[in-house]
Amino acid sequence: MKxxxxxxxxKQKVENLxxxxxxxxxxxxxxxxxxxxxxxxxxxxxxxxxxxxxYKLNNGQTMRLVPLPEIDADPRDEETKTxxxxxxxxxxxxxxxxxxxxxxxxxxxxxxxxxxxIERALKDRIRVDLGLPPRPQKADVNLAQHARNNGITPSYxxxxxxxxxxxxxxxxxxxxxxxxxxxxxxKLNNVTSKCRTWIQETGINVLQVAYGFxxxxxxxxxxxxxxxxxxxxxxxxxxxxxxGVEFRISGTGEEPEVNAVLTEKMRIEFGIELPPFEGxxxxxxxxxxxxxxxxxxxxxxxxxxxxxxxxxARMAMYHDIDxxxxxxxDNEIVRSLLGGMNSESALPFAEEYNxxxxxxxxxxxxxxxxxxxxxxxxxxxxxxxKNLAVEGPPGTGKSQTIxxxxxxxLAEGKxxxxxxxxxxxxxxxxxRLEAVGLGEFLxxxxxxxxxxxxxxxxxxxxxxxxxxxxxxxxxxxxEEYRRIRSQLxxxxxxxxxxxxxxxxxxHEILGKSIATSPCLEGMPAEVIAETDIPDSFxxxxxxxxxxxxxxxxxxxxxxxxxxxxxxxxxxxxxAERFTVEEACNLALNSARAYRAxxxxxxxxxxHGIDPRTGNETLGTLQQA
Numbered sequence: 001m002k003x004x005x006x007x008x009x010x011k012q013k014v015e016n017l018x019x020x021x022x023x024x025x026x027x028x029x030x031x032x033x034x035x036x037x038x039x040x041x042x043x044x045x046x047x048x049x050x051x052x053x054x055y056k057l058n059n060g061q062t063m064r065l066v067p068l069p070e071i072d073a074d075p076r077d078e079e080t081k082t083x084x085x086x087x088x089x090x091x092x093x094x095x096x097x098x099x100x101x102x103x104x105x106x107x108x109x110x111x112x113x114x115x116x117x118i119e120r121a122l123k124d125r126i127r128v129d130l131g132l133p134p135r136p137q138k139a140d141v142n143l144a145q146h147a148r149n150n151g152i153t154p155s156y157x158x159x160x161x162x163x164x165x166x167x168x169x170x171x172x173x174x175x176x177x178x179x180x181x182x183x184x185x186x187k188l189n190n191v192t193s194k195c196r197t198w199i200q201e202t203g204i205n206v207l208q209v210a211y212g213f214x215x216x217x218x219x220x221x222x223x224x225x226x227x228x229x230x231x232x233x234x235x236x237x238x239x240x241x242x243x244g245v246e247f248r249i250s251g252t253g254e255e256p257e258v259n260a261v262l263t264e265k266m267r268i269e270f271g272i273e274l275p276p277f278e279g280x281x282x283x284x285x286x287x288x289x290x291x292x293x294x295x296x297x298x299x300x301x302x303x304x305x306x307x308x309x310x311x312x313a314r315m316a317m318y319h320d321i322d323x324x325x326x327x328x329x330d331n332e333i334v335r336s337l338l339g340g341m342n343s344e345s346a347l348p349f350a351e352e353y354n355x356x357x358x359x360x361x362x363x364x365x366x367x368x369x370x371x372x373x374x375x376x377x378x379x380x381x382x383x384x385x386k387n388l389a390v391e392g393p394p395g396t397g398k399s400q401t402i403x404x405x406x407x408x409x410l411a412e413g414k415x416x417x418x419x420x421x422x423x424x425x426x427x428x429x430x431x432r433l434e435a436v437g438l439g440e441f442l443x444x445x446x447x448x449x450x451x452x453x454x455x456x457x458x459x460x461x462x463x464x465x466x467x468x469x470x471x472x473x474x475x476x477x478x479e480e481y482r483r484i485r486s487q488l489x490x491x492x493x494x495x496x497x498x499x500x501x502x503x504x505x506x507h508e509i510l511g512k513s514i515a516t517s518p519c520l521e522g523m524p525a526e527v528i529a530e531t532d533i534p535d536s537f538x539x540x541x542x543x544x545x546x547x548x549x550x551x552x553x554x555x556x557x558x559x560x561x562x563x564x565x566x567x568x569x570x571x572x573x574x575a576e577r578f579t580v581e582e583a584c585n586l587a588l589n590s591a592r593a594y595r596a597x598x599x600x601x602x603x604x605x606x607h608g609i610d611p612r613t614g615n616e617t618l619g620t621l622q623q624a
Contacts, residue, residue, distance in 0.1 A: 011323040013338045018321055021314045022261045024268070030261040030312060032225035033213070035156075035304075040190040042308030046178045047153040049161055049170045050211050050305050054256075054282045056173070057209060058232060062250040065236075065307075066174045067184040068147055071136055075149035078123060086126050097122045143178055154178055158303045161283060175307075181244065188247050192236050194309050203423040203446035205252065208310040209234045212286045214262065217298035219270075224298050229289060230277055231310055232256040249307065253452040255279065260315035270297065333387060350388060352377045356489055366411035368436040369400040379404055383412075399425075403432045410441055440465050501539035 026032040035042055043065070045053070056063055069075075077083065090097060100118045124135060136146040147154040152169075156178075159170075169176070177184055195207040210228030217224045233252035238245065258277045266272040272294055277285050290301040353360045355376045364379045371379065375397055381388055382405050392398055402418070406429070409416045420426050423446060430442060443458050495507040502509070 007335075010335055010338045014321055014323045014334075018318055019264070019268070021318045022264055024261070024265050026225055028261060030259055030310060031227050031265060033210070033228060033306070033310075035213075035226055035306060039308075040187060041194060042306045043177055043179070043184070043187055043191065044156050045158070045175050045305045045307070046147070046156060047169065047176050048158055048305065050158055050282045050286075050303060051161060052170060053175065053209070053305055054211055054230075054232070057234060057249065057251040058256065060251070060253075061173065062237075062248050064174050065184065065188065065247045065249055066176055067179050067181040068143065068152070068177070069150050070181060071146065074123070075135055075146075076151040077132055077149055078127075083126065083130065083132075086130060087123065090122055090126055094122060094125070096125075143180070147178060152176055156302075156304050158305060160303075175249065184247075185245050188236065188238070191308055192238065195236075198309075198311070199446070200423055202313075202421070203426060204311070204313045205233055205235070206309050206311045206313070207234050207236065208232060208308075208312065209249075209251075210304075210306045210308075210310060211256075211282050212289070213302040213304050213306070214289065215298065215300040215302055219296045222298070224300075226302065226304075227262045228259050228306070228310060229262070229301070230256055230282060230285065231259060231312055234307065236307075257312075257315065259312070260318060261312070264318070270294065336387065350377060350381055353380055355380075356485065364404075364408050366408050367404050368407040368438070369403055369432070371401065371404055372397070375401045375404070379408060383408060399428050399432065402429055403436070406433065407436070407438060410438065499538070502543060503540045 022028075024031065029041070033042065035044060053063070078087075092098075097118060100121075101115070104114045104118075127133075127135060133145055133149060135149060136142050144154040153159065179187065191207070195205065198204055198206045208231045210231055212229040213226040214229055215224045215226055233254040234249055235252055237248045237250075239248065240246070256277060256279055258274065263274045266274055272292060274292075275285070275288050286301050286303065293299050352374055353376070355361065355373050360380055363383045364376065367376070367379070378388070378390055378401055390398060390401065406416050406418065418426070418429060420429075426446065430439075430444070433439060433442060440462050443455065443462075495510075496505050498504070499506050499509055504512075
């Protein structure tokens with residue numbers, strides 16, 4: 001295949017695979033966010049200005065998420081001068097109030113409780129007289145009315161910038177919600193728990209603030225969905241104060257981004273191009289999107305701000321593999337994965353090298369953790385630029401092989417990007433690299449470690465590192481190590497050599513010698529002394545003959561045991577070691593004499609002389 005054709009094939013495959021990263025159905029919360037009061041994944045703000053929230057959270061400020069006042073608390077409209085004057089007058093003129101106070105026993109333990117109840121009833125009567133709305137009761141809670149009573153606009157549609165609050169509530173450091181204290185705490189606990197689970201499992205922070213929502217529909221349908229327009233990362237901190245639990249939110253320092261899933265949905269299915277967000281003004285961007293107003297679908301921009309779980313990590317991946325980026329399709333790895341490669345010479349399993357060979361060892365000069373031959377062979381393939389997959393059950397050394405591979409690449413001055421699906425895998429490798437003194441070379445990119453301050457601090461610690469003092473006698477120690485290793489290698493080579501034609505290696509022979517040594521215990525030294533065995537017995541056939549002779553000797557020994565014994569009545573009085581050895585030596589000498597006599601007898605027989613009459617013949621010869 002020509003290079004141009006292969007490049008076109010790769011681009012086409014990438015373009016077909018990209019949309020799979022983005023779920024363009026309504027199951028995706030980036031296209032259809034469920035903002036109902038029952039949702040435990042999002043919290044909406046009320047009576048705030050989107051532009052002010054965006055500026056503060058993206059410029060390092062921390063804001064407090066605040067609930068509505070408790071139902072039993074005095075509404076804010078009772079703090080006006082008109083109400084206070086009416087209350088002061090009623091305390092001295094209201095006959096029912098004064099009668100109820102007189103009826104209370106002043107020395108009773110619950111005097112103050114009764115007083116508060118009577119005071120609250122008086123305030124409720126004043127509200128009626130002044131034409132104020134009824135104060136909500138716990139039995140019949142109306143959060144919207146309760147918010148209005150406290151001077152809070154309860155609508156999720158946030159006010160325009162011109163609608164400045166007379167109490168400066170739009171410029172303070174609080175983010176108002178439409179929830180009671182207990183409900184806000186419960187919801188925020190659920191939100192932070194979901195985000196914490198995402199971070200622990202994937203290392204990705206999905207807690208984001210959404211500025212503005214697009215209410216849209218499919219063509220010729222009336223059911224609408226809410227999709228966030230601008231997303232910006234955030235983090236929530238929970239604190240316990242004297243007034244109770246407090247939640248504070250701040251930005252992560254990440255750049256705000258447009259909802260890329262919504263952008264692609266509109267471009268692919270409706271041919272609508274959403275404008276990019278330049279980061280200047282939220283108000284201007286919402287106004288620009290509102291002006292698009294296509295006729296074929298419902299299109300309304302909602303001035304709402306929500307804080308919650310928005311998993312948008314795949315948006316960055318989607319942009320990274322854009323085929324229009326020049327370096328991407330030309331990448332050799334991408335082309336081999338999508339365009340194929342010559343696999344005629346490929347092996348199902350990688351080759352295992354002789355790791356002690358100098359040429360192999362030179363490929364991986366730096367190993368910081370123990371590595372067996374298969375692990376070192378993997379490092380050699382990585383150093384040689386091979387693309388490979390390493391698999392194995394838990395506990396087989398995959399993580400330490402990764403650590404060695406990273407250390408070897410660092411020693412060569414290379415950069416390494418290590419990614420994993422689970423954060424736990426990243427933490428294992430990071431802790432091992434830190435344990436061997438390479439922690440200063442790491443730049444974590446997880447959600448909790450990638451703020452601007454943390455990245456700057458990590459780079460600073462790396463730049464300010466001092467070069468460690470040179471290891472004394474390093475060259476001499478390295479030479480001594482290689483000398484000893486060479487000796488061990490020669491010893492191993494010797495042990496693995498075949499011995500003569502025995503079919504056994506030196507190592508096997510030594511092993512059999514050790515295994516059969518108990519059989520030689522108690523035998524005379526001459527028997528077990530080193531013997532010059534003829535070469536004919538060092539082959540497989542010779543060993544077989546020796547085994548046959550041993551069987552014959554064993555049978556002969558059994559026959560001798562059954563023969564008459566000339567020494568039956570003989571015994572040793574003192575059977576100490578030296579006496580036994582002397583007796584054995586005398587027996588051996590006697591055996592040699594008998595063998596010599598047998599040889600002479602055989603010689604006489606060869607000359608026709610009967611050994612039994614040999615003495616008579618010898619006497620006759622002497623007489624002659």
